[in-house]
Amino acid sequence: MNDSQWARYEVFEQERAGAPHRNAGSVHASDAEMALGNARDVFVRRPNCFSLWVVPEAAVFAKTAQEVARDDWYAAPAADAPRETYLVFSKKGQPARETFVEYVGEVQAATPAHALRVALETFPPQDVFVWWVAPERRVLKSEQADAASMFAPARAKKYRMHTFYPVEPIMRELKSAQGMLDNSEKTTDND
Amino acid sequence: MTETEQLQAFEARIARGEKIEPGDWMPDAYRQQLIRMISQHAHSEIIGMLPEGVWLQRAPTLRRKLVLLAKVQDEGGHGQYLYHAAETLGVTRAEMIDALLAGRAKYSSVFNYPTLTWADIGMIGWLVDGAAIQNQTMLAHCSYGPYARAMVRICAEETFHKKQGMEQIIRYTRGTPRQKQMAQDALNRWWWPSLMMFGPHDATSPNSAQLIRWGIKTKTNDELRQDFVNKMVSDFHAVGLTIPDPDLYYDASSGNWISGEINWDEFWRVVKGDGPCNAERLQARREAQENGAWVREALAAYAAARGEG
Numbered sequence: 001m002n003d004s005q006w007a008r009y010e011v012f013e014q015e016r017a018g019a020p021h022r023n024a025g026s027v028h029a030s031d032a033e034m035a036l037g038n039a040r041d042v043f044v045r046r047p048n049c050f051s052l053w054v055v056p057e058a059a060v061f062a063k064t065a066q067e068v069a070r071d072d073w074y075a076a077p078a079a080d081a082p083r084e085t086y087l088v089f090s091k092k093g094q095p096a097r098e099t100f101v102e103y104v105g106e107v108q109a110a111t112p113a114h115a116l117r118v119a120l121e122t123f124p125p126q127d128v129f130v131w132w133v134a135p136e137r138r139v140l141k142s143e144q145a146d147a148a149s150m151f152a153p154a155r156a157k158k159y160r161m162h163t164f165y166p167v168e169p170i171m172r173e174l175k176s177a178q179g180m181l182d183n184s185e186k187t188t189d190n191d
Numbered sequence: 192m193t194e195t196e197q198l199q200a201f202e203a204r205i206a207r208g209e210k211i212e213p214g215d216w217m218p219d220a221y222r223q224q225l226i227r228m229i230s231q232h233a234h235s236e237i238i239g240m241l242p243e244g245v246w247l248q249r250a251p252t253l254r255r256k257l258v259l260l261a262k263v264q265d266e267g268g269h270g271q272y273l274y275h276a277a278e279t280l281g282v283t284r285a286e287m288i289d290a291l292l293a294g295r296a297k298y299s300s301v302f303n304y305p306t307l308t309w310a311d312i313g314m315i316g317w318l319v320d321g322a323a324i325q326n327q328t329m330l331a332h333c334s335y336g337p338y339a340r341a342m343v344r345i346c347a348e349e350t351f352h353k354k355q356g357m358e359q360i361i362r363y364t365r366g367t368p369r370q371k372q373m374a375q376d377a378l379n380r381w382w383w384p385s386l387m388m389f390g391p392h393d394a395t396s397p398n399s400a401q402l403i404r405w406g407i408k409t410k411t412n413d414e415l416r417q418d419f420v421n422k423m424v425s426d427f428h429a430v431g432l433t434i435p436d437p438d439l440y441y442d443a444s445s446g447n448w449i450s451g452e453i454n455w456d457e458f459w460r461v462v463k464g465d466g467p468c469n470a471e472r473l474q475a476r477r478e479a480q481e482n483g484a485w486v487r488e489a490l491a492a493y494a495a496a497r498g499e500g
């Protein structure tokens with residue numbers, strides 16, 4: 001029954017121009033183009049997407065801070081090994097605060113482990129809990145020319161947003177008319 | 192580090208409120224509990240599309256149809272987010288789906304009840320998605336990073352599901368006597384199955400203590416159910432509906448609405464496969480899998496021809 005699974009692609013979404021691409025989850029697809037289409041269907045049902053990237057999970061070199069500290073993952077590349085561009089992602093912040101794996105920049109490196117080593121020297125490693133690096137040539141990016149068909153339709157679908165349904169004020173009104181409001185409900189406004 | 196030292200270090204991280212990420216050391220039981228919970232949750236989202244999906248062609252207006260379509264699509268998306276979160280623990284989506292189709296996997300028993308009228312669609316949004324929000328808001332603080340992050344996404348969307356349901360039921364309660372009766376009937380049918388969504392009592396819930404110690408859950412089944420009952424009783428009273436529980440009473444000393452006993456025989460019967468729609472739900476999923484085979488074959492052939500397969 002493995003016929004429906006294919007390779008996994010990690011999906012990164014950018015909420016607006018200039019914001020970092022952030023890992024949203026993954027999709028299965030038979031090729032990168034289908035992965036981009038699936039990513040759009042699975043992750044862009046709301047009007048907050050400007051651009052999407054997909055990268056095969058097999059091309060992502062991922063290490064948690066715990067694994068980085070073990071130091072068993074690095075072997076120096078040959079001095080003349082060709083360099084290429086790697087994209088670097090990290091999850092940082094306070095340990096107890098929920099944050100996402102986000103794009104931080106790029107480095108030139110010969111191997112994934114080398115890219116991570118360069119990333120550790122290039123980007124401040126404090127408060128980073130997860131590092132991902134992936135060669136840029138394996139990343140498929142949505143094109144701005146396709147934005148109208150990929151992302152614009154979701155913007156018109158206001159009924160997908162909970163703010164479209166002003167039920168909280170109705171409930172407050174009903175409760176106050178019946179003397180049912182307790183103090184917490186009198187002062188909070190959920191909408 | 193020895194296994195014991197690793198476990199101590201792990202539990203210290205949990206105690207500090209740190210998120211555990213794929214690749215970090217974790218006890219095997221933590222991994223297994225998460226795979227069990229997340230895959231059951233994923234299956235519930237996918238099976239949960241079915242009772243509402245049958246009403247898509249019978250929605251009373253175009254607006255209602257668009258809203259229901261959006262909600263059912265969301266549930267399919269939630270299933271995908273959750274399969275992804277489980278995959279980060281080393282299980283494959285194929286294994287999880289095989290288990291579901293073979294009838295080995297569990298999913299929320301509430302989806303084994305039929306949707307008899309359009310009012311059920313509003314009531315499911317208010318009650319069933321409301322119960323899901325109660326549970327999922329807690330899980331958004333789960334110690335396992337990928338599960339917590341999937342929950343953050345899901346909770347935002349579930350709020351839409353609940354509110355569109357509330358909107359429909361509020362309208363029915365202000366409508367004709369027949370519409371009001373439809374809303375009441377729907378509440379009568381969905382009240383108890385939604386209370387069952389929180390699972391067995393704490394005393395008979397063997398996993399509870401460990402799930403809480405490892406920060407997977409922060410509240411017990413009974414605590415979550417009590418929070419839900421308190422919120423729902425006051426909301427339904429406000430719109431003039433009656434909770435179908437003759438034993439329900441307000442306990443002034445605790446400030447809680449105390450409900451009568453759930454029919455646990457029914458609960459276990461439905462969980463074990465003998466609910467009103469269990470067979471129908473699995474059959475629908477098996478047919479979907481079979482009917483989609485040619486699409487998967489075509490895509491695989493296309494990828495192979497392009498040398499990407």
Ligand SMILES: [Fe+2]
Binds near residue numbers: 236
């Ligand atoms: Fe959902």
Ligand SMILES: [Fe+2]
Binds near residue numbers: 236269323
């Ligand atoms: Fe859910």
Ligand SMILES: [Fe+2]
Binds near residue numbers: 266323352
């Ligand atoms: Fe939902």
